Amino acid sequence: MNDYIQKGTMDFRKANLALFAGAFSTFANLYMTQPVLPTLSKVFRISPATASLSLSLTTVALAISMLIVGSLSEAWGRKPIMTFSMIAVAILTLLIAFAPNYHMLLVLRIIQGVVFAGLPAIAMAYLGEEIEPASLGAAMGLYISGNSIGGLAGRIIMGTISDIFSWRIGMITIGVISLLVAIAFYFLLPASKHFKPEKLAFKPLVQSLVMHLKDPALLSLFGVGFLLMGSFVTMYNYIGFQLLDPPYSLSQTIVGWIFLIYLVGTFSSAWMGGLADNHGRYKILLSGIGLMFGGAALSLVGHLILKILGIAIFTFGFFGSHAIASGWVGRQATHDKAQASSLYLFFYYVGSSIGGTSGGIFWSKFGWGGVISIILIFLIVATVLTYMINQITSRNSAAQG
Known part of the structure; x- marks a missing residue:
């Protein structure tokens, strides 16, 4: 019985929309500090290089975690880890918005870097397992477009709202949007049918x-x-x-x-x-x-x-x-x-x-x-x-x- 997700079906549309939203949320949050580095430098009275650590430390934590999280998903499953990752990322962004000082902001961004790995390390594996081979290219293309559009949107939302209000309001906005997206992701993404758990x-x-x-x-x-x-x-x-x-x-x-x-x-x-x-x-x-x-x-x-x-x-x-x-x-x-x-x-x-x-x-x-x-x-x-x-x-x- 062919129970792979096929192009044109409701499950295909749901899976694509969920993973596009997941990629959008992940990369919007990952790069949200980049457009406001000059603001962080001024507000916390730190050098530009120190301000850039709000992105650099997050990406290095993500890099290391990606090598581990992919293996964890082989035992724990795809959807649970991706859902946890998205909800945790949103909550951490809301906490970062209220960080009392730059040191606390960096600590939360490092934790966020670890949590970020839950989606990019697993999403492609999910698509490869659940989408029929003939439809995989279209599904993968939409997922990748979510990466770039999310990164772009996060920077524009952050830059614009921080200019009109403040960088903290910008982060709260992204955090609330991300939390709503995470809830939608959980309900939209079809459960894995071809995942077989393995020992760590x-x-x-x-x-x-x-x-x-x-x-x-x-x-x-x-x-x-x-x-x-x-x-x-x-x-x-x-x-x-x-x-x-x-x-x-x-x-x-x-x-x-x-x-x-x-x-x-x-x-x-x-x-x-x-x-x-x-x-x-x-x-x-x-x-x-x-x-x-x-x-x-x-x-x-x-x-x-x-x-x-x-x-x-x-x-x-x-x-x-x-x-x-x-x-x-x-x-x-x-x-x-x-x-x-x-x-x-x-x-x-x-x-x-x-x-x-x-x-x-x-x-x-x-x-x-x-x-x-x-x-x-x-x-x-x-x-x-x-x-x-x-x-x-x-x-x-x-x-x-």
Whole structure:
């Protein structure tokens, strides 16, 4: 009996809506502090680098937790962990809104980082188990779009409401929306039919992770993910500081809406992914990194329109490059592909944490030129690693063929 969820059915619509909402909520909460980093810096009288820890510590906690939560779900089930994650995230956002000081805010954000892992680590596994193979692509695409739209909406809601009222009201708004979304998620998501609980076994998990790390091509791909995300978060963490300052002196609301540039990534990830299928991953990944390099350099120009254009080109290149690199991981891994993808995401989010915070040191000492200099260094290293990946895979192909 075929009891997989099929396209066109009510269960398919419910599952897609639930996971889209879940992704929306997760990434809206994850990135909610990014547009208000200048505000946090001013309110708590801390440096930009210290303010960026409200995002960096959260993403590194998420990165570490994702390696563990996926294994826990093999024993405890998919839906219960995802539902708990979403409710806990919403409650923590409401608590963060009332944090009496910055230290407490950071502690709550670290706990939130751990809890965040419950959805991204499991959602794809749920889809792979419950959706019929012919409909999986459409379901996965909608889930991924929830990631980007959630991240975008969280930044815009936070930036706009904090400008009109305060950053605390902005967080309360996101927390209430997230709580309602979590309740809807619980009632909408169909229960798992194909999940088979397994015993918790961390030894095979560790052995598998170590084997992936011994593969030089995979390790280089993980490095590329680290550097791409490190560059991207650094750009968006500190562009707000520059645009709020003279000579631009833009409002918090307008700076929040700058994140609409993210929408170019929705197009570039699919378009450049298609180009990679036709012209090879190596050439198109290099092209994407080149676009990031050129866009970052263009953002050094003082004219606001050219600066925004540079950021748009940079963003276009990032999403395309990330799509190619993450897809290359799945092709390169010979076993435990899900674990290889988790490792890529681990390095990706650690890059976000380290790049995002180190960029603050460069901003404080050297201004926007310092921020762009660290981004360009990251991208040069990513280019070298991409060349190494191509050399390794070409040698392996020649040896096998």
